[in-house]
Amino acid sequence: MDPVDLGLLEVRAALDRGELSCRELLDATLARIDAVNPELNAIVARADPAALRDEAGRRDRERAAVRRETRAGTMEDLGLLHGVPQATKDTTPSRGMVTTWGSPIHAGHVPEVDATVVARMRAAGAIFVGKTNVPEFGYGSHSYNAVYGVTRNVFDRALSAGGSSGGAAVAVASGMLCVADGSDVMGSLRNPAAFNRVLGLRPTSGRVPNHPAAEGFIHDLGTCGPIARSVADLAALLAVQTGHEPRDPRSLRGDGSGFAALAHALFDDDGGRPQRWLRASVGARRTAAAPVIGWLGDLGGHLAMEAGIIDHCEAALRVFEAEGCAIEPVTIDFSPDAIWQCWLTARSFLIAGVQAELHADPAKRALMKPEARWEIERGLGLSAIDAHRGSVTRTAFLQRWLDLFERVDFLALPTAQVRPFPVETTWPAEIAGRKMDTYHRWMEVVLYPTLTGSPAISLPVPGGELIGVQLIGPPGEDERLLGAAAAYQLATVGRRGWSGQHAQRVMARDKVGCGR
Numbered sequence: 001m002d003p004v005d006l007g008l009l010e011v012r013a014a015l016d017r018g019e020l021s022c023r024e025l026l027d028a029t030l031a032r033i034d035a036v037n038p039e040l041n042a043i044v045a046r047a048d049p050a051a052l053r054d055e056a057g058r059r060d061r062e063r064a065a066v067r068r069e070t071r072a073g074t075m076e077d078l079g080l081l082h083g084v085p086q087a088t089k090d091t092t093p094s095r096g097m098v099t100t101w102g103s104p105i106h107a108g109h110v111p112e113v114d115a116t117v118v119a120r121m122r123a124a125g126a127i128f129v130g131k132t133n134v135p136e137f138g139y140g141s142h143s144y145n146a147v148y149g150v151t152r153n154v155f156d157r158a159l160s161a162g163g164s165s166g167g168a169a170v171a172v173a174s175g176m177l178c179v180a181d182g183s184d185v186m187g188s189l190r191n192p193a194a195f196n197r198v199l200g201l202r203p204t205s206g207r208v209p210n211h212p213a214a215e216g217f218i219h220d221l222g223t224c225g226p227i228a229r230s231v232a233d234l235a236a237l238l239a240v241q242t243g244h245e246p247r248d249p250r251s252l253r254g255d256g257s258g259f260a261a262l263a264h265a266l267f268d269d270d271g272g273r274p275q276r277w278l279r280a281s282v283g284a285r286r287t288a289a290a291p292v293i294g295w296l297g298d299l300g301g302h303l304a305m306e307a308g309i310i311d312h313c314e315a316a317l318r319v320f321e322a323e324g325c326a327i328e329p330v331t332i333d334f335s336p337d338a339i340w341q342c343w344l345t346a347r348s349f350l351i352a353g354v355q356a357e358l359h360a361d362p363a364k365r366a367l368m369k370p371e372a373r374w375e376i377e378r379g380l381g382l383s384a385i386d387a388h389r390g391s392v393t394r395t396a397f398l399q400r401w402l403d404l405f406e407r408v409d410f411l412a413l414p415t416a417q418v419r420p421f422p423v424e425t426t427w428p429a430e431i432a433g434r435k436m437d438t439y440h441r442w443m444e445v446v447l448y449p450t451l452t453g454s455p456a457i458s459l460p461v462p463g464g465e466l467i468g469v470q471l472i473g474p475p476g477e478d479e480r481l482l483g484a485a486a487a488y489q490l491a492t493v494g495r496r497g498w499s500g501q502h503a504q505r506v507m508a509r510d511k512v513g514c515g516r
Helices: 008-017 022-040 049-069 116-123 166-173 190-195 231-241 257-268 274-281 309-322 336-360 362-367 370-380 384-404 441-452 478-492 501-511
Strands: 085-089 127-132 179-184 199-202 223-228 292-295 326-329 410-414 456-460 468-472
Touching: 008 022, 008 231, 008 257, 022 049, 022 085, 022 127, 049 127, 085 116, 085 166, 085 179, 116 179, 116 231, 127 166, 166 179, 166 190, 166 223, 179 199, 179 231, 190 199, 190 441, 190 456, 190 468, 199 231, 199 478, 223 231, 231 257, 231 478, 257 478, 274 478, 292 309, 309 326, 309 410, 309 468, 309 478, 336 362, 336 370, 336 384, 336 441, 384 441, 410 441, 441 468, 456 478, 468 478
Parallel strands: 085 127, 292 326, 292 410
Antiparallel strands: 179 223, 199 223, 199 456, 410 468, 456 468
């Protein structure tokens, strides 16, 4: 098997056993990128191949030294990503790497410091081959911009890859990367994962530090997180990303050891026992043998949904039900219109705070896409009292949201309200005959975990549709959520998850000349 079709932990095991060298892995990665990226356009700002090969050679020499210095040749002291090619999201500052936020305003910008999440990947031994493409400033769930162009869906290149971590999801789905970092404010890890049939996890807010940041107390909607093709790999990358950072006032205490242990336990579970992981995912306050999942559906008709999405998500829930879970329809005792309005206030207020200075410069403002200008201008029109009132609404909603977890272990929602749409479409203006009144209204389904700080994972639905279902846990319960997701994976596609399936289909399509 081509090493790029392996998952992260499979690659690491092959490297540790000496069956694969870092140089061989890099060469295979560059070959895959050369083969598929020209059409998919997922990885941008590529690094110099000669410099990358030198770095891979250093990693091989470091491994050889470890083998000489330890009788068993153990590689446990090497970072999890040691010698593994990676590409960081283009909205994430990366030292010495062009980082543009998908905006011509920042074309050619090279940060002097790493974001904490990048620094941790670097310390874990990653070899950075480039960046992954995004929408301009990460706004909207369609990864196109005036700097690098559009990223295309791995299954149909005429369709959107989603966003804002669209390049990351396509890179993982196509085998250009075994895992990837991303970030999520309004579904930016979850939506592209659904569109490309991989896994995207938005961790509990504060789980992955956000540093450096100009403001660290109010800007709490976004978080970094992992994208992968198996739950074990998702947990493994999260183990690298997570851990307390005192310079981020929202950063949670603890380290990534629990996620690392979970990753290896999942990877070693060749028995494929879904119910084992379901039992482990039940909350301490409950005595049931398997979780209760509360199904929110389309929120009683509030959310416009493309035909068939609810049906496919319910098919995914039947997988859980077949393993002994109870599926219980639930409703949120709170006005969804009020939730939407507080969301609009929080998002626009924060975006304007970050980019008001850019917007004030007419030359820079002219370079912004219309949606970015609209968002900033809306935020500039808000008052401090507006922001406070929105926060009061959000706080009240959180109480009702947490009430649901007194009855259920997890909640479920669709990941997106539409399937992938044509790349020429900037955003869906209508769903099922209902007009969308903002550029992001079609993504409303993902904002509930964001506003509550809850961990949420997008799981591919059975049957191959480019649709995902969100499984959502209580804040802080990321490990339990990953355990339940592992049960779903074992019951649907098995221990290796979705590894290799996408890459093989992409390569086969290229060989017969039917790529778009």
